[in-house]
Amino acid sequence: MAVAAELSPSSHTKSTRLSSSQLSLCSTHLSYLHRRALRPVARPRNATISCSVNQIQAPIAVQPEDPKGKSDCYGIFCLTYDLKAEEETKSWKKLINVAVSGAAGMISNHLLFKLASGEVFGPDQPIALKLLGSERSFQALEGVAMELEDSLFPLLREVKIGIDPYEVFEDAKWALLIGAKPRGPGMERAGLLDINGQIFAEQGKALNAVASRNVKVLVVGNPCNTNALICLKNAPNIPAKNFHALTRLDENRAKCQLALKAGVFYDKVSNMTIWGNHSTTQVPDFLNAKINGLPVKEVIKDHKWLEEEFTEKVQKRGGVLIQKWGRSSAASTAVSIVDAIKSLITPTPEGDWFSSGVYTNGNPYGIAQDIVFSMPCRSKGDGDYELVKDIIFDDYLLKRIAKSEAELLAEKRCVAHLTGDGVAFCDLPEDTMLPGEM
Amino acid sequence: MAVAAELSPSSHTKSTRLSSSQLSLCSTHLSYLHRRALRPVARPRNATISCSVNQIQAPIAVQPEDPKGKSDCYGIFCLTYDLKAEEETKSWKKLINVAVSGAAGMISNHLLFKLASGEVFGPDQPIALKLLGSERSFQALEGVAMELEDSLFPLLREVKIGIDPYEVFEDAKWALLIGAKPRGPGMERAGLLDINGQIFAEQGKALNAVASRNVKVLVVGNPCNTNALICLKNAPNIPAKNFHALTRLDENRAKCQLALKAGVFYDKVSNMTIWGNHSTTQVPDFLNAKINGLPVKEVIKDHKWLEEEFTEKVQKRGGVLIQKWGRSSAASTAVSIVDAIKSLITPTPEGDWFSSGVYTNGNPYGIAQDIVFSMPCRSKGDGDYELVKDIIFDDYLLKRIAKSEAELLAEKRCVAHLTGDGVAFCDLPEDTMLPGEM
Numbered sequence: 001m002a003v004a005a006e007l008s009p010s011s012h013t014k015s016t017r018l019s020s021s022q023l024s025l026c027s028t029h030l031s032y033l034h035r036r037a038l039r040p041v042a043r044p045r046n047a048t049i050s051c052s053v054n055q056i057q058a059p060i061a062v063q064p065e066d067p068k069g070k071s072d073c074y075g076i077f078c079l080t081y082d083l084k085a086e087e088e089t090k091s092w093k094k095l096i097n098v099a100v101s102g103a104a105g106m107i108s109n110h111l112l113f114k115l116a117s118g119e120v121f122g123p124d125q126p127i128a129l130k131l132l133g134s135e136r137s138f139q140a141l142e143g144v145a146m147e148l149e150d151s152l153f154p155l156l157r158e159v160k161i162g163i164d165p166y167e168v169f170e171d172a173k174w175a176l177l178i179g180a181k182p183r184g185p186g187m188e189r190a191g192l193l194d195i196n197g198q199i200f201a202e203q204g205k206a207l208n209a210v211a212s213r214n215v216k217v218l219v220v221g222n223p224c225n226t227n228a229l230i231c232l233k234n235a236p237n238i239p240a241k242n243f244h245a246l247t248r249l250d251e252n253r254a255k256c257q258l259a260l261k262a263g264v265f266y267d268k269v270s271n272m273t274i275w276g277n278h279s280t281t282q283v284p285d286f287l288n289a290k291i292n293g294l295p296v297k298e299v300i301k302d303h304k305w306l307e308e309e310f311t312e313k314v315q316k317r318g319g320v321l322i323q324k325w326g327r328s329s330a331a332s333t334a335v336s337i338v339d340a341i342k343s344l345i346t347p348t349p350e351g352d353w354f355s356s357g358v359y360t361n362g363n364p365y366g367i368a369q370d371i372v373f374s375m376p377c378r379s380k381g382d383g384d385y386e387l388v389k390d391i392i393f394d395d396y397l398l399k400r401i402a403k404s405e406a407e408l409l410a411e412k413r414c415v416a417h418l419t420g421d422g423v424a425f426c427d428l429p430e431d432t433m434l435p436g437e438m
Numbered sequence: 439m440a441v442a443a444e445l446s447p448s449s450h451t452k453s454t455r456l457s458s459s460q461l462s463l464c465s466t467h468l469s470y471l472h473r474r475a476l477r478p479v480a481r482p483r484n485a486t487i488s489c490s491v492n493q494i495q496a497p498i499a500v501q502p503e504d505p506k507g508k509s510d511c512y513g514i515f516c517l518t519y520d521l522k523a524e525e526e527t528k529s530w531k532k533l534i535n536v537a538v539s540g541a542a543g544m545i546s547n548h549l550l551f552k553l554a555s556g557e558v559f560g561p562d563q564p565i566a567l568k569l570l571g572s573e574r575s576f577q578a579l580e581g582v583a584m585e586l587e588d589s590l591f592p593l594l595r596e597v598k599i600g601i602d603p604y605e606v607f608e609d610a611k612w613a614l615l616i617g618a619k620p621r622g623p624g625m626e627r628a629g630l631l632d633i634n635g636q637i638f639a640e641q642g643k644a645l646n647a648v649a650s651r652n653v654k655v656l657v658v659g660n661p662c663n664t665n666a667l668i669c670l671k672n673a674p675n676i677p678a679k680n681f682h683a684l685t686r687l688d689e690n691r692a693k694c695q696l697a698l699k700a701g702v703f704y705d706k707v708s709n710m711t712i713w714g715n716h717s718t719t720q721v722p723d724f725l726n727a728k729i730n731g732l733p734v735k736e737v738i739k740d741h742k743w744l745e746e747e748f749t750e751k752v753q754k755r756g757g758v759l760i761q762k763w764g765r766s767s768a769a770s771t772a773v774s775i776v777d778a779i780k781s782l783i784t785p786t787p788e789g790d791w792f793s794s795g796v797y798t799n800g801n802p803y804g805i806a807q808d809i810v811f812s813m814p815c816r817s818k819g820d821g822d823y824e825l826v827k828d829i830i831f832d833d834y835l836l837k838r839i840a841k842s843e844a845e846l847l848a849e850k851r852c853v854a855h856l857t858g859d860g861v862a863f864c865d866l867p868e869d870t871m872l873p874g875e876m
Contacts, residue, residue: 267590
């Protein structure tokens with residue numbers, strides 16, 4: 001069983017020839033196996049480590065030495081512990097695959113343990129974590145997988161790490177796309193859009209090829225709205241509605257700032273919309289938001305503060321955190337990702353809504369079609385959402401929404417070569433990166 | 439109301455004079471107030487920032503300008519949102535104070551968000567987090583508090599940060615002592631024992647003076663067994679039984695390694711004891727542990743592996759992780775702290791047990807009195823525990839337990855000046871720090 005031949009030459013990957021006796025025992029090291037040998041399509045430069053925490057001593061109905069025709073079972077994964085045979089797991093739901101990119105980074109380091117603990121998908125939802133990293137981060141990915149093993153989460157039935165999105169995204173029900181290149185010294189926003197756009201174009205293609213046909217995709221890596229647009233454009237077989245750009249941390253921060261100003265606990269603030277781009281053009285909407293069920297403007301009489309200071313306070317939060325804490329806000333970002341997922345798998349409380357950057361086609365607000373724009377959403381808890389209809393606008397709000405819309409249209413022109421819309425023309429007038437983000 | 443005069447001159451603390459109008463509104467900045475002016479006993483070099491996320495616009499039954507006689511209400515905390523008035527919180531338990539030292543560190547950065555989310559104490563247990571840091575880490579503490587605010591955890595009703603354990607530990611029901619000085623270059627274990635011992639002596643005194651009379655104390659900072667001993671010796675009014683040294687990560691890693699070797703999922707491994715010191719003399723007990731309810735030695739026939747490799751695999755895990763991941767295992771340590779707390783507040787499953795470093799007085803195993811030794815415990819879920827009686831020993835196990843016991847007795851002699859046992863005599867033959875720990 002010569003599986004080593006096509007392994008990547010990266011210094012971080014190792015080629016290993018596994019004997020059948022080795023396959024029938026799972027060592028304490030992650031076991032290395034390359035699936036490409038078993039697939040008909042050759043792609044260059046990929047290496048995958050498959051690590052399952054639930055192997056059994058003897059393979060079940062599998063002959064590792066003759067893996068031909070086993071389209072859903074390769075190497076060490078053929079030894080996967082049989083969930084169905086587990087008496088105590090009979091009441092569990094079917095295992096779902098959750099793919100996470102940037103899995104060796106700090107946001108993931110918080111998020112993965114939340115996913116594995118059952119905090120996100122519930123105590124009856126076993127999950128398989130599929131972690132996408134890079135050659136550079138490969139050893140760190142192994143470390144993450146080891147820490148997940150040591151945490152003994154009962155619901156975490158499988159961990160797989162790799163650098164090829166076509167493998168890692170296979171059958172993914174959720175894809176949480178956190179990884180993105182940070183902006184290098186002197187790099188313009190246009191350069192960042194291009195370099196990250198290429199990553200998200202590739203990941204969109206991979207999702208289109210191998211993910212669950214109803215995969216939900218949450219883009220966190222910046223610039224996240226346009227990355228999400230590029231991703232969905234490259235995944236024509238997945239509903240565009242399934243793609244989200246994370247603006248939930250902005251929503252959470254906006255709620256906190258309104259609560260602090262009003263002198264109420266933050267759970268009294270509802271109906272908070274972040275409109276537009278996850279950038280400094282974003283619009284935290286104090287016109288529709290409520291405090292204790294009343295319009296914010298009736299509770300906070302200081303309208304000058306709302307118009308002139310509130311948005312800045314929300315947007316500068318990340319920068320202040322970097323100053324204080326010396327690093328970006330990984331923990332609260334991970335919390336907001338959990339919130340964003342939970343908002344899609346839990347019915348939205350009556351009369352409330354949440355914000356998410358979603359595809360604008362068919363939106364009832366007159367926002368330009370064919371971009372990813374943060375808007376107010378409600379969900380029945382089935383993973384899907386509807387845009388909220390009963391929204392009020394005034395000139396102040398509309399004007400600011402129009403500015404963010406114009407920015408996203410400009411970003412879209414910048415990445416036309418990645419969305420199939422022809423030749424890119426990039427004319428971004430100013431740097432609108434949020435403080436504290438890269 | 440001159441509260442600024444006694445503020446620490448540290449560059450990280452700020453003196454602020456708050457007017458009553460400032461007090462009646464909570465700004466987005468953390469509000470600074472020094473409680474020492476209100477207390478009869480003067481202690482030097484302390485500064486406290488009180489940050490509450492649940493202020494209301496107008497003070498309740500409090501006159502901030504005349505705080506005299508308000509023994510449980512100072513400054514901005516007099517504006518604390520009244521939990522009892524909250525309709526939706528009627529079914530909640532009474533608020534508990536959870537104090538965490540080393541709160542600006544990486545383990546805490548994982549742990550605090552678990553505590554605040556309700557994952558540890560349950561969805562009906564509101565908590566106040568009291569965070570102990572140092573002057574050096576003070577700004578980072580502010581950053582942590584800000585991220586906690588931005589996370590909008592409904593159960594987190596209050597956050598307080600400070601550098602004086604006499605303030606931070608007040609009325610603490612749980613004290614999670616994570617902070618410890620890392621070993622400097624060339625520092626011997628004896629030096630580390632002394633420098634950290636002084637911290638834990640001070641913290642023991644503070645717990646003794648101000649914490650809940652039944653506070654549960656979990657020591658994580660190394661060397662944790664002897665730190666816990668010093669702490670309990672300096673807190674004579676708190677039951678010695680309430681002090682724990684964390685060996686749960688060792689237990690979790692041992693379970694994982696046995697599961698991997700046996701080819702079973704890790705939830706099949708039970709009755710895992712870590713005996714002794716959280717050091718390389720610790721004894722992961724494969725004689726009493728079970729896999730699928732059977733003795734480990736009946737399931738894993740490779741007894742040579744159990745005797746010669748298993749312990750090393752458990753102990754080297756932290757070092758391997760540092761190599762892979764570039765930093766120590768903060769995430770899985772935080773998970774193991776959660777496990778340790780949950781084991782005390784949840785009834786132990788029938789027939790099983792967990793490990794914790796606890797006070798040896800009255801132990802049924804013949805282990806020397808008056809040290810903190812990891813042993814098998816069971817709990818009714820009331821925060822208390824009993825040592826497990828039906829344990830078997832063989833010569834191999836006894837011999838190794840004796841070695842760890844001798845080490846802890848030597849460490850105890852090393853810190854006699856800190857435990858009230860006379861003059862210290864330090865004679866530690868070898869470095870037994872676990873790989874990957876400091």
